[in-house]
Structures are given as structure tokens and as C-alpha cells.
Amino acid sequence: MLPPRILVTGANGLVGQALARAAGRWRGADVLATGRRPALALGGFAGGTAALDVTDADAVERALQDFAPDVVLHAAGLAQVEACEADREACWALNVEATTALAAACHRHGARLVLPSTDFVFDGERGPYAEDARPAPLTHYGRTKLAAENALKASRLTRWAVARTTLVFGAPTGPAPRLDFVRWLVRELGAGRPVRVPSDQVRTPTYDEDFADGVLRIVRFGKSGTFHVAGREVLTTYALALRVAEAFGLDAGLVSPTTTTALHPGAPRPLKAGLLILRAETELGYRPRPLDAALADLRGRLGVPRPSARR
């Protein structure tokens, strides 16, 4: 396809930054990275930037009118489980209502829409899940993401895609991006603080750059529908913590296993979750790097020396 005009929402966030940077590397593509806060700190990104609050329907309409994107990558959202439980209405307004309005605007302006979603749409009884598994969210966050997915399906848009992912980790830049699990772990273990990590949550951890690559493949191949775009390795968050400690040369003895209920008595989590990526592999040629390679790459991006180099 011809290099498209791509508008990214939520481009200050973990996922949005990865999408904007990857889109910016598409030769000839015209990329506008937008965020609720205007100060976008996307190192190495050469595209345009602008402020865009996705809950402001008039502002969304103007942005689509003025920039005329072929594709909107919609990474703005509330992804914290506890925050969604604490303010259910705000979470619904952002994750569902803004997405529904954006889908309608994309239809009016002839743009394709890609929505990152999550394995939290499942109940975690029998993961990892394929795309056609029956969703049954346990949390308000999961319900809002499922409702947003359904809003795309029910919209008049024909060119839409849902890219479900899980436990994304990476190296976003900027004032204070939300700490993902891996960087939180590196910070805590690096400071010598003990951490408790659930050994009953199964995930397929996803490197931010691999996710962005998968999403851009959906765009390049002109695909519609639901795709699982995640890592390939299935492991518990506790096992992941040990792999992170190893990769960063940190003290794995500081990591102790616990249960999800002990850690999060308020909002439950799907336990046996994670995502099967066979569809993305076969239809998109998606090939996420092995977990250890992703952690080694992350180490480089964070400027942490190789463990052997430090001895």
C-alpha cells in the first residue's frame, strides 16, 4: 500500500509511544502523534505532534478533518485496573464512549481504526486464548475494553481492527510515563528492595516494539477483525520476574512468590490468561522476538550495562 497518513492517540503512553515511533519509521508515512498533554517526548520521532483529548468530540472531529488520516491507531485509554474500579464512569467515558465516537468519526472521514485491547476481556479460566475464545471479563477495566471492541464491531466502519495484547513492557520516555511491570521490577530490585509477585497469573509478556510491529503489519496488510499481538512465551509473572532479574543482573533472591488475591484483594485479575498469536503469525508474518532477546534489547534502551560487563 502507499505510505499512509497515520494519527496516533495517547502517544505519551507506553503503547502509544511505541506505535508512534514505529509508524514514524514507515518510509514516506505522514504521522501525527497526539496526546492529552501536548508535551510529547518521543525521542527520535520525526513526525508531527499535537494535543488531542479524545473525550472532546469536537476536537476529534477537527483533528480528523484537518489531518485527514488514512489510519488512526487509538492508544489513548485507561489501562490501570484499580483506577478503573475507583472511577468507573471516567473509565467508561474514556475507554468506551470516546472509542465509540472515534469509530463514528473515522467512518465519516474514511479512516481505518486500530484499537489495542487486552486479555483482560477473558476470565482467565483457560488461557492462553485464541481470538475466537468467548470473552468474560472479571474487572471493570476488562468490561470497558470488551465494550469498546464491540463498539467497533457494531459501528458502520468496515475497516477496523482490534489488536489484543498483554503485559506490555518497554522503554517509554518523557516526564512520567506509567511504570510497566518490568521497569517497576528493575527499579525495585535495583534499589535492593524485596518484591512479591503473583505466581498464579499466566501471561504472554509483550515487548512494546514487537506489539507496534504487529499493529503496523495489520495496517500494511489491510486486515480487519481481531488479532492477538503478544509475546510467544507463556509464563507466570513470577517466572517473568526471575527472567528479568537474570537479564539485568539483579538479585532474584529479592523476588518472592505470592497469590493474586493476597496482592489485589480489591479487583480480581484473570489468572490463566495470555494470548495465542497463531493468527498474527500466519496472516501477518508476525514474529515477536524471544523473551530473553526482548529483555536484552530493553536493557540496551535503558542504558543498563550487560550483567557480565559489570563484574
Ligand SMILES: NC(=O)c1ccc[n+]([C@@H]2O[C@H](COP(=O)([O-])OP(=O)(O)OC[C@H]3O[C@@H](n4cnc5c(N)ncnc54)[C@H](OP(=O)(O)O)[C@@H]3O)[C@@H](O)[C@H]2O)c1
Ligand atoms: N500496557 C499494557 O500492558 C496493555 C495491555 C493490553 C492492552 N493495552 C491497551 O493499550 C492502551 C494504552 O495503554 P498503555 O499501557 O499505553 O497505558 P498508558 O501508558 O497509561 O497510556 C495511556 C495514554 O492515554 C492517554 N490519555 C488518557 N486520557 C486521554 C484523553 N482523554 N485523551 C487523550 N489521551 C488520553 C494518557 O495520557 P497522559 O499521559 O496525559 O496520562 C496516556 O498517555 C489501552 O487502551 C490499554 O487497554 C495495554
